[in-house]
Amino acid sequence: MLVAAVVMPLSATALEVVAGPPTEVAVTVYRAPTRPGGSLDLDRLGGFALITEKRLVSVPAGVTRVRFEGVADGIQATSAILSGLPESVIEKNRDARVLSPAELIASSVGGKVTLVRTDRKTGITRSTLATIRSDAGGVVFETAEGIEALRCSGFAETFSFSGATDLPARPTLSVLVRSDRALEAPVTLAYLAQGFDWTANYVATLAEDGETMELGAWVTLANGNGVGFPDAQTQVVAGRLNRETGDVEPFALAPYIFGQCWPRGSTTDIPPVYLASLRDRMFKRANMPAAAPAMQEVLLTAHRVEEEQLGDLKLYRVPERTTVGSRQSKQVRLLDRHAIPIAILYKASLPANEDAAPRTAQRFLRTRNDRAHGLALPLPSGQVASFVTRGSATLLVAEAPLRDIAVDEELEIGLGESHAVEVQAEHERRTIASKAKVESFPLLPGVTHFESAKVDDVSRVRVSNARGTSIRFELSIELRDGVQLIGADHPVGSRNGYPLFELTIPAGARETIRYQTEHSRVVAR
Numbered sequence: 001m002l003v004a005a006v007v008m009p010l011s012a013t014a015l016e017v018v019a020g021p022p023t024e025v026a027v028t029v030y031r032a033p034t035r036p037g038g039s040l041d042l043d044r045l046g047g048f049a050l051i052t053e054k055r056l057v058s059v060p061a062g063v064t065r066v067r068f069e070g071v072a073d074g075i076q077a078t079s080a081i082l083s084g085l086p087e088s089v090i091e092k093n094r095d096a097r098v099l100s101p102a103e104l105i106a107s108s109v110g111g112k113v114t115l116v117r118t119d120r121k122t123g124i125t126r127s128t129l130a131t132i133r134s135d136a137g138g139v140v141f142e143t144a145e146g147i148e149a150l151r152c153s154g155f156a157e158t159f160s161f162s163g164a165t166d167l168p169a170r171p172t173l174s175v176l177v178r179s180d181r182a183l184e185a186p187v188t189l190a191y192l193a194q195g196f197d198w199t200a201n202y203v204a205t206l207a208e209d210g211e212t213m214e215l216g217a218w219v220t221l222a223n224g225n226g227v228g229f230p231d232a233q234t235q236v237v238a239g240r241l242n243r244e245t246g247d248v249e250p251f252a253l254a255p256y257i258f259g260q261c262w263p264r265g266s267t268t269d270i271p272p273v274y275l276a277s278l279r280d281r282m283f284k285r286a287n288m289p290a291a292a293p294a295m296q297e298v299l300l301t302a303h304r305v306e307e308e309q310l311g312d313l314k315l316y317r318v319p320e321r322t323t324v325g326s327r328q329s330k331q332v333r334l335l336d337r338h339a340i341p342i343a344i345l346y347k348a349s350l351p352a353n354e355d356a357a358p359r360t361a362q363r364f365l366r367t368r369n370d371r372a373h374g375l376a377l378p379l380p381s382g383q384v385a386s387f388v389t390r391g392s393a394t395l396l397v398a399e400a401p402l403r404d405i406a407v408d409e410e411l412e413i414g415l416g417e418s419h420a421v422e423v424q425a426e427h428e429r430r431t432i433a434s435k436a437k438v439e440s441f442p443l444l445p446g447v448t449h450f451e452s453a454k455v456d457d458v459s460r461v462r463v464s465n466a467r468g469t470s471i472r473f474e475l476s477i478e479l480r481d482g483v484q485l486i487g488a489d490h491p492v493g494s495r496n497g498y499p500l501f502e503l504t505i506p507a508g509a510r511e512t513i514r515y516q517t518e519h520s521r522v523v524a525r
Contacts (some may be wrong), residue, residue: 075225092174384399482519
């Protein structure tokens, strides 16, 4: 007995206590690093959050297992940090099995159930005592008549059972601690959890004269977990966080419950009946309503998020406490700016020396993120909806993604294609001039001699403006490696490493741009 007591693990002998509910919560949401933009899908959130909770814990002397109930479904248990207990923490455990229809059946394998079958024609109901033998890939029962699968009898069929289960109703993190005395202490639990994300949503309203705009923005944050965080201090972090690995722990998902006959794949199969949907498995808990639809709450407040520096990242803090609800997206005001001076321009980018059929130009709105233009604040990436004012009406003209824009950086917002401005390219000619030949020995049989040649290309680009007003137009020429622009009939600038032609094209006019390039090429003599 003494030997058994020595080798018995501490976890088996530990007393178990439940920590008090959170008295204070902070939620810091980080964006999904690979999300290209667009709206947030509550079922596919690739970001994560740092959750910090303050709770009151009472532990007796000795080894105690402290259960923290109501943590996020997507908790990454390895990241959990517990502070405030004066003694040592021995181990941490994430109790992944949470009460759900599928897990309830899994925990009852070997137990007794009552099969209730109803004849659809007569309405007669018959009850049969059975034992659950398996829940892997389908629910299997054993009755007095033998082994059978759920929904194979041909009758309308369900089952019922009762009994105790040790499945918690909420996601739980348990921590094994050792203390030499009984104590009650406020502790802080901090952990990372997946199933969160945030984005910025901008609204740009162009004035009727096209010379100024108003820019408003919301921070949209989303929680895809089945656990909410009421009255939380909330902040979001912009920028790309350096994470060395993308490995995260999965949600505590139970498998589907199948109601299907065997053998599978035969013509006699009954189509599978999913008794627990994805949302059932993830979010239907004993303390939640039967249906937990995705909701959206817009928080209208006179206060706006406040920007702070977080190393090389940007932190936006919501000044008022707010609820980061379960299965919910929420919006908080980010900014309001008025009378921002802008320029409307048309752009095209063409590969050098290639024919191009007539194509539409792209229309852009351009300004600068500085104080002179009424901005001068970091703009996190997101989605921009652009509207234009026409009399008393405001009309949507475009939706486009926006990358992170730093202070003093140029800000461009895509306004879509313009069918009134067309661009067409034509490769006029190519000249290959070999360099002077160098004396050499006679070539061996089967050997080809190569030499360097200079290649000159001349191309023409036509730009037509069918609008009733003049436009600003920019043409970017994409040069391959080794190719350089050596001549043109219009002034040439540079943008992003490529030659750039900037023109003003009158209403109803057409402009032609001719340019010449040169590069070296190896040819056979």
